[in-house]
Amino acid sequence: MRERDDEWTGLMRSAIAGDSAAYHRLLKAVTPVLRAAARRGLARAGQPVDQSEDIVQDILLAVHLKRHTWDVSAPFAPWLFAIARNKLIDALRRRGRRIFVDIDDFAETLPGETPAETASPGEVAAQLQTLPARQRDVLQAIAVDAASIKDTAAKFSMSEGAVRVALHRGLASLTAKLRER
Amino acid sequence: MDTDQLIRTLAADNAHRARPVGFALMLALLAAAPVSLLMFFTELGVRPDVMVAMHNPFFNLKFAVTLALAIAAIAVSLHLSRPEASLRGFGLLLLAPVGILAAAIGGEMMMPQRLPMMTRMVGKNSSTCLVAIPLMSLPLLAGALVGLRHGAPSRPAVAGAIAGLLSAGLAATLYASHCTDDSPLFVAAWYTIATALVTAIGALAGAKLLKY
Numbered sequence: 362m363r364e365r366d367d368e369w370t371g372l373m374r375s376a377i378a379g380d381s382a383a384y385h386r387l388l389k390a391v392t393p394v395l396r397a398a399a400r401r402g403l404a405r406a407g408q409p410v411d412q413s414e415d416i417v418q419d420i421l422l423a424v425h426l427k428r429h430t431w432d433v434s435a436p437f438a439p440w441l442f443a444i445a446r447n448k449l450i451d452a453l454r455r456r457g458r459r460i461f462v463d464i465d466d467f468a469e470t471l472p473g474e475t476p477a478e479t480a481s482p483g484e485v486a487a488q489l490q491t492l493p494a495r496q497r498d499v500l501q502a503i504a505v506d507a508a509s510i511k512d513t514a515a516k517f518s519m520s521e522g523a524v525r526v527a528l529h530r531g532l533a534s535l536t537a538k539l540r541e542r
Numbered sequence: 543m544d545t546d547q548l549i550r551t552l553a554a555d556n557a558h559r560a561r562p563v564g565f566a567l568m569l570a571l572l573a574a575a576p577v578s579l580l581m582f583f584t585e586l587g588v589r590p591d592v593m594v595a596m597h598n599p600f601f602n603l604k605f606a607v608t609l610a611l612a613i614a615a616i617a618v619s620l621h622l623s624r625p626e627a628s629l630r631g632f633g634l635l636l637l638a639p640v641g642i643l644a645a646a647i648g649g650e651m652m653m654p655q656r657l658p659m660m661t662r663m664v665g666k667n668s669s670t671c672l673v674a675i676p677l678m679s680l681p682l683l684a685g686a687l688v689g690l691r692h693g694a695p696s697r698p699a700v701a702g703a704i705a706g707l708l709s710a711g712l713a714a715t716l717y718a719s720h721c722t723d724d725s726p727l728f729v730a731a732w733y734t735i736a737t738a739l740v741t742a743i744g745a746l747a748g749a750k751l752l753k754y
Contacts, residue, residue, distance in 0.1 A: 376556060385553035392545060418548050425552045427694040427754060429560040430624045443626035447696055447754075486543045503554050504547040510554060529558045532551065540753060 370437040377433055388421060395420050395445055402449045408456055415484045420448045422485075422536045455542075488538045496531030499524055560692065563623040567616070567689030571712075574685025578678045578713060586674060586720040595724070603646045604718040604729055611639035611737070612711030619686070619704040623693025629700060636707070646726035665723035668732045674720070675713050675736035676743075682709035683744055687751050694754045702748010706741035713740075 369387060376384035399413040399420075423444050431440045489497060498517060502508040510528075514521045543551075595601040614635040621632045655662065665671075686705040695701035714733050723732075 379557070381553050381556040384556045385549065388549040388552060389546075392549065414545060417545055418543075421545070421548060421552060423694070423754060425555065426560075427625065429562060429692075430694045432624065439626045440624070443696055444694065447625060447694075451753075485548060489543060500543075500551060504543050504551040507547075507550060525555070525557065528551070528555050532555055 366436055366438040369441070373428075373431065373437045374433055377428070377431075388424075391424075391441060392417060392421070398445060399449060399452075402453060406453050406456070408453070412452075412456075416449055416452045418485045419452065419539060420445045422532065422539070423448055426533060426536055484539060484542070485535060488535050488542075491538060492531055492534060496527050496534065499527040500531045500535075503528060563690065563693040564620050566692040567620065567686065570685040570689035571682060574681040575712075577681035578716065581678050581681075582716045582720070586670075586717070588719045589722055591722075592719065595722075598724055600646065600650060600724040600726060601718075603642070603726060604721075604724060605715060607639045607643045607646070607726075607729060608711050608714040608718055608733070610642055610711075611636075612708055612715060614638050615704050615708035615711055619690060619701060619708055620693075622695045622697075622701045622704060623690055625694040625696050627696070636704075639711070643726055643730055647730060650726050659727065662723075662725035663727035663731050665725065665728040665732070667721050667723050668728075671717065671721060671723075671728075671732040672736050672739075674717050675710060675733065676739050678713035678716055679706070679709040679736075679740040680743075682712050683740060683747070685709075687744075687747055690748075690752055691754075693752075695748075695752050698752035698754075699745045699749040701752045703741045703745035705748060705752075706744020707737065709744070710737040710740040 369390065372383045372387035372390070376387055395417050396413055399416040400410040403410045403413055403416075424441060427444065431437065489500060492500070495517075499513055499519075502513045502516060503510070508516065510521050510524050513519075514524045517524070519527070589595065618629070618632050618635055621627050622629065650662075683706055686708050687702065690701060690705055693701070714737065717733075718729075721728075723729075
């Protein structure tokens with residue numbers, strides 16, 4: 362557990378320093394842990410666990426947009442779990458249940474426990490369709506077609522800077538829409 | 543969009559750097575301050591005998607109380623903008639203005655006074671105080687909330703209440719230079735009521751606006 366936390370903290374430090382590959386690895390590494398906790402929370406609230414992917418995506422978006430509130434000298438896991446807990450409580454509340462979520466739900470996830478993604482997630486994909494065309498195109502090119510910023514810029518005859526702006530704005534407004542639903 | 547696709551998209555956006563919350567809060571407060579200052583100078587203004595008043599320690603103590611409140615609230619609100627933070631420990635900072643005020647009341651008690659205690663507490667400007675501080679707070683509160691939206695507080699209502707304290711502290715600093723009631727008893731009574739009102743507004747607004 363300690364080793365895992367140190368590894369995450371190291372990856373996040375590299376990510377903040379500009380290493381996108383480290384950031385990608387970090388997000389991949391935390392996702393199974395978040396997924397397991399989301400399932401446990403849903404199961405305990407008597408909700409179908411196949412909604413866990415929406416919650417995982419919600420958490421990942423919040424982590425991304427709020428990562429400047431992480432103190433690079435602090436361990437990463439407590440920060441991550443605080444966001445995850447907040448989002449899980451929100452999600453359960455929205456489904457009409459008040460439930461106490463224990464921080465240990467996240468911390469205690471065993472390394473071997475890596476449930477696979479189940480149902481295709483709906484909420485992010487649905488909100489994606491409501492974005493302005495340019496943001497949606499850019500997000501889709503990068504997400505679905507795995508295009509680089511450069512390729513996306515060429516494809517839509519935009520500058521790379523404009524692609525970056527559209528990408529970030531798209532992610533921010535997706536998150537805002539998810540929050541307001 | 544499946545989760546792997548989302549992760550790929552987030553990683554592609556890694557180059558984007560958000561400003562620290564403290565910077566966003568400072569900018570938003572600087573943008574809001576002219577509105578409150580305009581309200582102050584058009585409707586109230588600094589009291590005419592300010593040069594004389596500055597020799598009265600109880601006039602100066604009003605600023606110590608209001609500025610201590612504003613500064614402590616800024617520090618606490620920045621702390622609370624981190625998701626894993628709680629009020630524990632840091633909340634004690636908010637006792638600083640209370641301590642200064644209590645000491646000032648004690649000091650005043652020990653000095654001979656021309657006016658009885660109740661008269662000093664009731665003062666002459668209580669209604670102005672109760673209207674002016676909340677009104678001048680509102681632009682600052684709006685600014686503080688805009689700035690703090692860059693953070694990720696785990697309890698948005700609490701964070702909003704602290705934003706209310708912050709803006710009330712700043713507005714009360716302006717008001718203190720207008721008000722001719724310098725007794726710490728007056729401050730303890732009326733400034734506190736005005737601050738409590740702004741804090742409640744901040745909590746209500748924060749619960750909605752500071753959710754991330």
